[in-house]
Amino acid sequence: MPILEILDYAGVAVFAATGALSASRKQLDIIGYIFLASVTGIGGGTLRDVILGATPVFWVANPFYLVVCGSVAVLVFFSAHKMESRYIFLVWLDAVGLSAYCVMGAAKGLAATGSPLVALVTGMLTATFGGILRDLLAGEPSVLLRPEIYVTAALAGAGVFTLAATLAAPLLVASGLGVVTAFAVRGGALKYGWTLPTGAHTPGRHPDDVM
Template sequence: MMTPQVLDYLSVFVFALSGALVASRAQLDIIGFLFMACLTAVGGGTVRDLLLDRDPVFWVGDPMPLAIACAGAVLVFFTAHLLESRYRALLWLDAAALAIAVAAGASVAMGLGQSVPIVLVMGVATGTLGGLMRDVVCNEVPLVLKQGELYVTAAFAGAGAALLAAAFLPQPIAPVLACILVTFALRAGSLAFGWRLPVYRARPPRD
């Protein structure tokens, strides 16, 4: 069974890679890589645990996530130059990390017996806030705010899929798989095929 701890480890590693890629685009030193990787990797999960009053926060009680994030930072520091398009790699790594992190957040909330709205919010928060911190700190346009792209929508739909799977399927792994598949499919569709939500268009006021 894929436990919330395993999901946290996976999302930490993949988000750390994306944070380190942003550091490479900003041409930071190795300490900058480590900082960005750790911030991105644990940001969403930290907010989740604080809001759910989990004591201790997941990386405080178990420092392994920090070690995983640092390993990802060092890996990218020495290999980022091999990528033809670091931004394209960033987008796809972020999509994978988003899917895993949403599943981690929803799993933790469901494991604590939280209500449907809280499960949805914790899934979205865990999946999106680390990347948001990463982009803001490095002065990038946050992916979560890109015009019309399926990002928060994908996270919300994935958390909803986890709830539906938990209600109708007996297998313990079903909510995790449903969440990951739905979140990644929607985010990947937005990246590969241009799936978008309609955006607000300003119009002149009527006389």
């Protein structure tokens, strides 16, 4: 199986697991698990394909991706209660999914357009949009609002892959470098609290105070 196909299935499966873990934290039924797992697993790739005009989108062209999401959801449904901390497991799985999917998204963007800039954007969106949807639907604090680095990790992985690919590195090498870079940045942020500098500004006023 080609390395990009492996990363594609891995990204879908791991993100689906994080969606199912969010369903577990909210004590949803099995349908809720499958729904959140599927939205999280295919969300980023769907946005990528729509942007690139790749229709039908990947899971319509190959419904086995939905089988993967459903299977992962059922597995988590029967095992999540055994985990000591579902949230810690969720954020680390999310880091794994982000690492795989930022490379997959960048590869598809580069192949479709030949533009390194587009590859960066598609890599970033593919890796982050599913997690954003998951948190929004589950009522969890959005990963975008967490202080530690998130989107930057996806950009770093996509950037390293794109640079290596444009320098004609073998696909396996370029993909490995991208995945390792993204996971190192995101993992370091989770373990050590790495952040980027914020603007020197005061919090915005409540809308009622402005009207």
